[in-house]
Amino acid sequence: MQIKPILTALRHHKAGTVLIAVQIALTLAIVCNALFIIHQRVTQLSQPSGLDEAHLIRIQNQWVGKADDKAYGSLMATDLATLRKLPGVADAYATNSVPLSGGGWSMSLRLKADQSAPSAQTAIYFSDDHTLSTLGLKLVAGRNFRADDIRPMSAKEDLLHPAVIIVTRALADKLFPTSRAVGQTVYLANHLSTIIGVVERMQTPWVGMSWGSAASTLVPFRLLTGGTNYVIRTQPGQPDRVRRSAPDALFAQNRMRVIPDQHGVETFRQIRADAYASDRGMAILMGVICVVLLAITAAGIVGLTSFWVGQRRKQIGVRRALGATRGDILSYFLTENLLIGMGGVLLGIALAIGLNLWMVTRFEMQHLSLWYVLAGAVALLLLGQGAVLAPALRASRVSPVEATRSV
Amino acid sequence: MFAYYLQLGLRSLRRNPALTALMVIAIGFGVAASMTTYAVFRAVSGDPIPWKSDQLFVPQIDSWGPAQGRQAGDLPDALSYTDAMALMRAHVGHRQTAIYPVGLSLIPPGQTAKPIAAHGYATYTDFFSMFDVPFQYGSSWPVSDDTGRGNAVVITRKLNQRLFGGADSVGKVINLDGSDYRVSGVIRDWNPKPRFFDVANGSGFGGEADFYMPFTRAIDLQIGTGGNNNCTKVAAAGWDGWLHSSCVWIAYWVELPTAAAVTRYRNYLKGYAADQRKSGRFDWTPAVRLSDVPQWLNLQHVVPPETRVSMLISLGFLVVCLVNTIGLLLAKFMRRAPEIGVRRALGASRREIYKQFLLEAAAVGLVGGVLGLLLTGVGMLGVGLVFEADVARLAHMNLSLVMLTVLVAVVATLLAALYPTWRAASVQPAWQLKSN
Numbered sequence: 001m002q003i004k005p006i007l008t009a010l011r012h013h014k015a016g017t018v019l020i021a022v023q024i025a026l027t028l029a030i031v032c033n034a035l036f037i038i039h040q041r042v043t044q045l046s047q048p049s050g051l052d053e054a055h056l057i058r059i060q061n062q063w064v065g066k067a068d069d070k071a072y073g074s075l076m077a078t079d080l081a082t083l084r085k086l087p088g089v090a091d092a093y094a095t096n097s098v099p100l101s102g103g104g105w106s107m108s109l110r111l112k113a114d115q116s117a118p119s120a121q122t123a124i125y126f127s128d129d130h131t132l133s134t135l136g137l138k139l140v141a142g143r144n145f146r147a148d149d150i151r152p153m154s155a156k157e158d159l160l161h162p163a164v165i166i167v168t169r170a171l172a173d174k175l176f177p178t179s180r181a182v183g184q185t186v187y188l189a190n191h192l193s194t195i196i197g198v199v200e201r202m203q204t205p206w207v208g209m210s211w212g213s214a215a216s217t218l219v220p221f222r223l224l225t226g227g228t229n230y231v232i233r234t235q236p237g238q239p240d241r242v243r244r245s246a247p248d249a250l251f252a253q254n255r256m257r258v259i260p261d262q263h264g265v266e267t268f269r270q271i272r273a274d275a276y277a278s279d280r281g282m283a284i285l286m287g288v289i290c291v292v293l294l295a296i297t298a299a300g301i302v303g304l305t306s307f308w309v310g311q312r313r314k315q316i317g318v319r320r321a322l323g324a325t326r327g328d329i330l331s332y333f334l335t336e337n338l339l340i341g342m343g344g345v346l347l348g349i350a351l352a353i354g355l356n357l358w359m360v361t362r363f364e365m366q367h368l369s370l371w372y373v374l375a376g377a378v379a380l381l382l383l384g385q386g387a388v389l390a391p392a393l394r395a396s397r398v399s400p401v402e403a404t405r406s407v
Numbered sequence: 408m409f410a411y412y413l414q415l416g417l418r419s420l421r422r423n424p425a426l427t428a429l430m431v432i433a434i435g436f437g438v439a440a441s442m443t444t445y446a447v448f449r450a451v452s453g454d455p456i457p458w459k460s461d462q463l464f465v466p467q468i469d470s471w472g473p474a475q476g477r478q479a480g481d482l483p484d485a486l487s488y489t490d491a492m493a494l495m496r497a498h499v500g501h502r503q504t505a506i507y508p509v510g511l512s513l514i515p516p517g518q519t520a521k522p523i524a525a526h527g528y529a530t531y532t533d534f535f536s537m538f539d540v541p542f543q544y545g546s547s548w549p550v551s552d553d554t555g556r557g558n559a560v561v562i563t564r565k566l567n568q569r570l571f572g573g574a575d576s577v578g579k580v581i582n583l584d585g586s587d588y589r590v591s592g593v594i595r596d597w598n599p600k601p602r603f604f605d606v607a608n609g610s611g612f613g614g615e616a617d618f619y620m621p622f623t624r625a626i627d628l629q630i631g632t633g634g635n636n637n638c639t640k641v642a643a644a645g646w647d648g649w650l651h652s653s654c655v656w657i658a659y660w661v662e663l664p665t666a667a668a669v670t671r672y673r674n675y676l677k678g679y680a681a682d683q684r685k686s687g688r689f690d691w692t693p694a695v696r697l698s699d700v701p702q703w704l705n706l707q708h709v710v711p712p713e714t715r716v717s718m719l720i721s722l723g724f725l726v727v728c729l730v731n732t733i734g735l736l737l738a739k740f741m742r743r744a745p746e747i748g749v750r751r752a753l754g755a756s757r758r759e760i761y762k763q764f765l766l767e768a769a770a771v772g773l774v775g776g777v778l779g780l781l782l783t784g785v786g787m788l789g790v791g792l793v794f795e796a797d798v799a800r801l802a803h804m805n806l807s808l809v810m811l812t813v814l815v816a817v818v819a820t821l822l823a824a825l826y827p828t829w830r831a832a833s834v835q836p837a838w839q840l841k842s843n
Contacts, residue, residue, distance in 0.1 A: 281713070
């Protein structure tokens, strides 16, 4: 295939050529960045929480009226006994927060008391000896809490100073990259705690925190406050039934409580959906934009090429009359499109990287992987070839007789 | 001539329906995507109190010090109890209030009703006049309730409807967490978007509060904050230990009506910070900052980054659609070069050619705008999928958005038509006539 005559011909269609190239370049820049955003969001929302999500229900409970903090301990114990007896319930415990719920406690950990910068930041989950079995957490080292490890803690009167704690593997690896974490001691706030167990994974309550999504610590305390979360693990196939029966059982047992209408009783699936709503939404929006954009760019190429074919019917007829085969005509238009496409793609790569660099400084985005740009470039070249195929085939069918017609 | 050109334009558009449809669809999608994301952006980036946003200020004090591994300028976004009370006592602004969110349970009158969760704010009486809160019945509580820890409460129309059927309930008593409160006023629907006075807790676009109670009373009853509580270290146990700790959890607002008042307040803050060091409370001179409403919303990143990124991507999408339209219009217009040649030869000026072709483009833009309007409507239904529910609820179609959609479509298409029209008007009549 000779490229020189194609380039000469393109010089007569400068505007159209430039427009197609610019369109391809802009499309490439937008699609690369949009796909990259989709990839990031999907990575984010497909992280495992470490929990047996399908069977978990959370109930937010608020006591009514003024009560002494100490009184909450027995109220909670009665509630838990009620819940654990309920048909369809496998286990239950009370806590301050659950993964992905958006609100909770975080504290810093230090390896030495006088260390100025903390060694790690961690989410704090109030737990008891039922926590691991309720959430379905996998213990990978050490032991679970025993019933006699669990202490009551008044938020107003006591400071958090657990003698023993269980940490996630992510946190253990960060604190003790080279040695076993079980048996080691760390300073939580200003008090020394011993790590007795490590669980495989448990996400923090927050999505997208800079200090890591799985740095969590379980503390053996029952937090005595007016508001608490009950987490229930149901038997297989029972979540819907327990979702209705559990609040009824709690109210039957004691009426002086509030379970909010909104988010009061939720399955873990709902909590996950809420936590990642904006990530999923962004991914969908970017996906829709990519698809429509590619469709419009392809349609634009079809439109302009069809126009060129219409304009050049006579020249095509002359070439055919002089011995050019249909294949020659077809490959002429395909090559022409490939040349324009390559020009556009080169410009597009620069634009895609520029746009990404700008978004990195402006919106705390990550750097675009070059593979995305290359894959996008190849995809757009193929799209161009696909779009040009129909008009090029039509051109190849132009009969040599056209050469003799005057218009 | 106008009607004739319009007729010519429509006929030409009908001649290649596929090409025309392609242009209309491109413009429709481009405009719809931009308008949908713009509507969301507009909803979250508005000024919640435009007539006063340059007179309301948030002071910040670096009560945590430089040793906590934070960057310079990254001050705590709330005040500690110690600092908030010192600022209240000094009373340097025209009006001022400390605010924190509280979540209480409310027992409705009557034996059978279930208790309900009520969300409110503990604040000072200046709150209502500072933020121009409209009252339906009664008024805010007197200053004596601030100083005397009075059991007054201001409830919202929503709660008044639920408890008293919407009647004038001033003087009636409600029970929150086991304590009685006397209603001093009922406020009309008032929920600024974003809720600028409490953006440190939650997105700032949540539902309306239920009640407002005196700050001093809430502290007396040891009601903890329903919002964030950030501490560096906790020195002592118990309620008093918490109040006098470095924990920050109080929003503080001050009204400064004149530039002189702002300067005076800024100097006061600097002086206060210096005094804290002198008195030995801090071993550093705390940095201070005073921000008005727009500065504060910006500092707190109230506009979610998703809305900005998606608006940018959508605008890029519109640009591609326009480039596409330029190409298609060029093809369409140049195909009619012989016709233009004949018209020019028969005496039509360039100006007439411009008129004819721009009118044709405007017609495309108009149809594209109508399609864009339909798609924007669909997009509005879809924003719930894409943005947080609280934010999505704010975005809605109104007359200005409808006008803007059509206007953007027509103007964008006319801009896209400029180059193709110029090419059409530059057609040489002689050349065209000769080649035919």
